Amino acid sequence: MSQAEYLHCISGRIFLWAFSGTMFKPTTMHTPIPGRRIR
Numbered sequence: 001m002s003q004a005e006y007l008h009c010i011s012g013r014i015f016l017w018a019f020s021g022t023m024f025k026p027t028t029m030h031t032p033i034p035g036r037r038i039r
Helices: 003-024
Strands: none
């Protein structure tokens, strides 16, 4: 596995973890402000 593929896999896992975290625990995570946390 190349470094690019590794980073892509890790970023995907982090995204899924953060997404599921905000879905189940919206109060403990960052409050959803439109256009604030979007890169």
